[in-house]
Amino acid sequence: MGKRVSAKKVPAALLLTVFLVATAAAFMALKVGADRIVRKKLPGSSIIYIPSGKFLKYATFGYRSLAADVIFLWAIQYYTTPTIDDRFDHLDHIFSIINELDPRYQDPYEVGALIAVQEAGDTRAAFAILDRGAANNPDQWVYPFNAGHVAMMTLKDFSLAEKYFEQCMKIPGAPEFVERLRANALFKKGDLETSWETWLDIYNRAADEEMKKIASNHLYNVKATIDAAALEDAAAKYRERFGHLPASLETLIRTGFLREVPKDLDGKDYVYDPVTGDVKTVVSPWRR
């Protein structure tokens, strides 16, 4: 009796196994087939429903920091997948979630801003991320410094760069070169007077000769720029009256356009080009 039952069970078990193998093969083949069918997606549809971190942090049951880690890890994978064309559409939103969940987690601010500038070309998002980093971590000078760097090098907005460098300088621990970057930003934005005063201050406080030399070169450059602008302006006025540029800078004194011809910081004469009206220094400010 027992033998008959087990004999009956064997083909049934065999059939069942064949059935399992067949169904598994079928659904795996269908899965491969379904993956080949391209489905339309909304731009950013894969992440558009992630709620704001403000709300999400209440749903993480005390695991806010872990949730921030997980989303950050996911974000790195997501933003390094070039096949997702619309991946940058909600960049600031995604990083704001991580920042809200763990405001003291430093990497996402820096990485997020880097992705925004280098990959997405979205400086607005970069500033938003770095501003959040600075607001959440007022003791960290790196965020206003990075923002100043982006404003100066990428956006070429020297006023904005100067503002960020000034903010950075006020944070204890900020490196001293930030002051020099600010002085340079002031120069580039055209505020030559403040730039001169700042470089002069740096020169007077310089602790070593190398620093003095750097400040001195910048002072030379600022003075040369101020003087050259004044001389070129006088030459332009001369041309307005006489219809041609003066033959030399001394002509400007004789005709009353200038009281005296200024000299550079080293006491040397500027080089004047009577054809173009341009005024230059004898040597480059950086090769004195």
Next chain:
Amino acid sequence: MKIWAIAGITFKEAKRDRILYLLFFFAALGIVASRALAVLTVGDRVKIIKDVGLASISVFGVLMAILIGTGLVYKEIDKKTIFTLLAKPLHRAEFILGKFLGLVLTLFVMTLAMSLIFLAIVYAHTLKIEGVLLVAVGYIFLELVLITAVAVLFSSFSTPILSSLFALAFYLIGHLSWGLELIIKKMRPGAGKALVRALYTFLPDLENFNFKTEVVHGLPIPPGIYVSAFLYGVCYTAFILGLAVLVFRRRDFI
């Protein structure tokens, strides 16, 4: 015939379960409350109603499948009614399939009821019956059928609490397995990549049944995916039921 008799009894048993009505109440509440959520938005309110409504049907449907399905077989064993049943000329596979079909019938009725409330709410805003929403609901139901099979599988050898956790894990894996595809793209060719690919192909992909975004935004759905997703659901369900029968056949109740 025996399968349908067990399915009928399971259906009767399930409809007496209070948890079913509790979940239905919350699902209905979710669908109706989508109107209140829509007020908070700026712009397209109907989109919010559709999103929340479809999500409610899906989430509460899955909870129904798991919470009722995981106790189906276990209860029979726990109350020893299984002895009465198996003493009759009834194959164990028929028992499993009957239980499964009974719960599928229950879920069908519940999904239908939730869909009617959902369509009524959408109708109140758009003044038209949007039949295309039923495509998403149909595939949600197909997903529920698969989850039911999983719940029955775990119920055949484990306690309801553990079975619920396993079934929930299956559901989560099913909706997150697409992440493996990203990993595969980043991996170097080799045994590791082949292993991950095999895992990716074998693990359930419940996103195949997710047409919510397309339906809500009116995006075109490739016709091939309908058939493919349907057959995928049927084959995966058959596989899980086959496993359940295999496990249940070897189960010793003494």
